[in-house]
Amino acid sequence: MFLTHAVSLLSVAFMATQVVGHTYISKVSADGGGWQGAQKKGHKEFFREAPDNTGWVGSKFIGDNKAIVCSASNTPFKTVAAPGGRFFSDPSESAAKSLDVKAGGKVTVVTSGNPGQGFPHPNGHVQVYLAFCGDGHDACNGFDASKGDWFKIVGEKNGIQNTLRKHLRGDLDGQTYDIAIPKTIKSGSYILRFELIAFGQSSSAEGQQDQYYPLCGHITVNGGAGTQPNFKVVKFPGAYKSGNIDQNTLPGPGVMELVAGGTTPTPSDPPATPTPSDPPADSNTGGNDGGNGTCTPSAPVNSNAPECATMCFGVKITEAGHLAPSCGANDITCMCRATKFKQAFDNCAKDHCGGQLFAAKDSFDSLCVNTNRMVKRVAKRAGKRGHLARRDRSLRSTFALRDL
The missing domain is CATH 2.70.50.70 (Coagulation Factor XIII; Chain A, domain 1)
Known part of the structure; x- marks a missing residue:
């Protein structure tokens, strides 16, 4: 015992x-x-x-x-x-x-x-x-x-x-x-x-x-760069606040987020995206669809997109000059059609999104579909305005002739 x-x-x-x-x-x-x-x-x-x-x-x-x-x-x-x-x-x-x-x-x-x-x-x-x-x-x-x-x-x-x-x-x-x-x-x-x-x-x-x-x-x-990109940096401790977090959020800065003036968009401060009630201004930048796909170049992929997708989209926008050379600087619809641009986004997502890879790709596709729909609605609305303007001019001419 x-x-x-x-x-x-x-x-x-x-x-x-x-x-x-x-x-x-x-x-x-x-x-x-x-x-x-x-x-x-x-x-x-x-x-x-x-x-x-x-x-x-x-x-x-x-x-x-x-x-x-x-x-x-x-x-x-x-x-x-x-x-x-x-x-x-x-x-x-x-x-x-x-x-x-x-x-x-x-x-x-x-x-x-x-x-x-x-x-x-x-x-x-x-x-x-x-x-x-x-x-x-x-x-x-x-x-x-x-x-x-x-x-x-x-x-x-x-x-x-x-x-x-x-x-x-x-x-x-x-x-x-x-x-x-x-x-x-x-x-x-x-x-x-x-x-x-x-x-x-x-x-x-x-x-x-x-x-x-x-x-x-x-x-x-x-084999890296000679100079460091202007990343947003944080200190530990100091980067996080004490206490439990919302489980749908990630603490700290964005992935490879740049400081103010940089080109990487961040989920915490996304640029405004044009809507049908606030149509984009006409563009003379050209592109495969004549510039009708104009959209803010750093527009977030969507509000529910993984952080890595927003980062990759922002980075590839800055490289659009060689990934989608025929597209205007703000022509998102054109970039969505550019095979090289889409492949570059996919490669970035593979590198940085891990288990969120499919969600990242889906968010990119959703952006392209929604932007195309928006462009069509804006074009349709512009067409209606043109038709009304022509009818208005015709009526004015008729009344002018009648007054004679």
């Missing part, structure tokens, strides 16, 4: 020292290459360390606690308390290596956690940010991630259920997730911040908080 009790106590003590976080990045690869080590207990390779326990940062603390940058060693659970211990954003917590990846290539991560299950939670969002450290290959070594200027490259609403959990691989003991690295960013070294946001998993004792899982690795981008 005593022996059984002692064994039970030893088992509990052993389990207490083996608390496994709900998720960590166990492996990483670049551009389809071989798997490399990422986060392991007491060992850092291409990613900074993972937490000692469950690993989530509660939404009550995301506004001002440094754990929201790259997590911390102690992330309390079964209570409402701020994370503490070692903060993995600190310079002393740098990863040992930096993963080489091509601009326009991809980084694939494996999210592990519960054995045989990977990341266990059923729903939530996936986001990825980059912060530039410097030109050198190892510039992120000793870099304080809480001082970084972060811009978003992935924002997948419902990405946990739509993409991540659908790619569980038994041979890797985790789920794979592909991260497209933009072609247009500057060459050099970056901290890559991979973030999962889980909903409905926090107990009453834990304050029923949204759960944030930020994990940071080091990458070096080769």
Whole structure:
């Protein structure tokens, strides 16, 4: 009896020292290459360390606690308390290596956690940010991630259920997730911040908080641009407000959003779209339909479009000069008919939309259909006005002759 009790106590003590976080990045690869080590207990390779326990940062603390940058060693659970211990954003917590990846290539991560299950939670969002450290290959070594200027490259609403959990691989003991690295960013070294946001998993004792899982690795981008686009950047902490979010929204800036004066449209401040009651002015810009498809060039795809679709549409509009050279600058209907423009949008959506790819393509098609209908209605209305004007002139002539 005593022996059984002692064994039970030893088992509990052993389990207490083996608390496994709900998720960590166990492996990483670049551009389809071989798997490399990422986060392991007491060992850092291409990613900074993972937490000692469950690993989530509660939404009550995301506004001002440094754990929201790259997590911390102690992330309390079964209570409402701020994370503490070692903060993995600190310079002393740098990863040992930096993963080489091509601009326009991809980084694939494996999210592990519960054995045989990977990341266990059923729903939530996936986001990825980059912060530039410097030109050198190892510039992120000793870099304080809480001082970084972060811009978003992935924002997948419902990405946990739509993409991540659908790619569980038994041979890797985790789920794979592909991260497209933009072609247009500057060459050099970056901290890559991979973030999962889980909903409905926090107990009453834990304050029923949204759960944030930020994990940071080091990458070096080769073959990129000489200068950095003027992205809207944020600081962590500071980018998010404390508290639970509307689950239909993504916190933070838009995907590859540009600062004021840039050309990437943002869902939070979409340009006005002409309506039949407010027809667009006549255009002399030409195009396949004589310029009748005029529409604001950065018009949002639609109000329910994925954020990635709005971003891709805005970027491709800026490239319309070579993607749809026969179209006028504001001629959306013409661009919709241009095969090269449509293919470029699809390619961008494949890179950035993940599980929202089909929704992004549908939103583009809806924009084209709705714009075409609007143009036809405007043309029909203009035709009626022309007919009335001609009839009015005819009547005036008749009355003028009668007066003679």
